[in-house]
Amino acid sequence: MKRSGPLYTLLGGLLLALFMLSLNATTGTGNSSYEEGSSGGASPTPTSTAEPSGSASTEPSGKPSKEPSKEPTKKPPAKAEYAGRTDDDTSAVSISIRDGKAIAYFCDGRNTESWLKGDVEDDGSMRLTGKHGAKLDGTLRDDDKVRGTVDIDKKTWDFTADRAKKPSGLYRATTEVRGAEIDGGWIVLPDGQQVGILKEDGKPQKAPRLDPETGAVPFDGGTLTARPVVP
Template identity: 65%
Template sequence: MAGNSPRGRPVMKRSGPLFTLLAGLLLAVFMLSLNAMTGTKSTSSYQEEPPAATVSPSPRPERSTPPPSPSPSTSPLPNADYAGRTDDNSSAVAVSLRDGKAIAYFCDGRNKESWLKGDVKDDGTMKLTGKQGAELNGKLKEGKRIRGTVDLGGTRYGFTADKALKPSGLYRATASVRGAKIDGGWIVLPGGKQVGILNRDGKPQAAPRIDPETGAVTVDGQQLTARPVTP
């Protein structure tokens, strides 16, 4: 049984609305908290992780084909004459080069001689051949000299022939003098010394001296002209 206030009004009429207001506030707070929790959970539940970054492989650098190595350059073969002596100083050797071909003369100035000829390769090597198996093997070095060997009569002679400037070089004269066949070969060495053989009907002997400026030479009272030899 509800009591009355001093003024005679029932107490329930004051507490009823207040209770209702408090209950509504609590319910609102509960609902707000629930919505906040639900929204946070929902948001966190459906949040997708960002896709992992795809790393594209770096393109391999293209391998460029290196340019071909240049072949070793070779100087063109000179058109020149070379003259020198054998290593034992017993004989002389002269070589004349023209357009990749060579002619050579080996001579001891007494009775041993040989004419040889052949081709010269681009690298300066040469193999020249003559009568009775004579052979010259040589190599042109920087266009300045020829170093090689001459095989003649079972003997091998090493030689060095330097580039010769006129009047040095190789000379030859052929003629008929008083019914005899004359064939002479001369090597004029740098410095002017001459080495040569004169064949009279195939019989060798020391050759008379020539005038290197004109090639003039006297054989048995007859003047001949020895001319420079080229292939």
């Protein structure tokens, strides 16, 4: 009987150890399952991110389109003169404005010219017309220039005319000399240069230089008088 006591004690200790091992194994399994779940080991079914058919790389309907760039315009003055050259520097253009009306002269100084006239709109735009289908489309800009095009005999010239101060501007002389009809036009540019044509019975020639201060023009041993042109 004295020997059975230690045997029972040893057996009890083994049973306790087995119980503790079983308890630790059960607890460890539970912790592992929790960590997998928290780290996304068993992820829910993902939501589809595919865009609907036909919606890829298209802008929403109704989005306003970009407006084309426009040159700034200016309300026309009641009285003004403009003079300048075509972009190719072959000809000159002058425009005179009075109270919403305009008259213009295009001239290459050799054989092509045209007188044009029409209205100036409140936004500074103008569409002037002349003989044989000639036309001038222009816009008065914020920088006090007229920018536009002239169409004559199926040819087109772009031009820019600056605000001019006397004596720059537009001049004309019409008279009769020894039975011949004389018609001359002059553009005096802001830098003092002159471009003009003088017609004698309809035949064009380069216009003689005029005196902008007096309008005097030497011609055929005499003198013509050119005057500023207004609408």
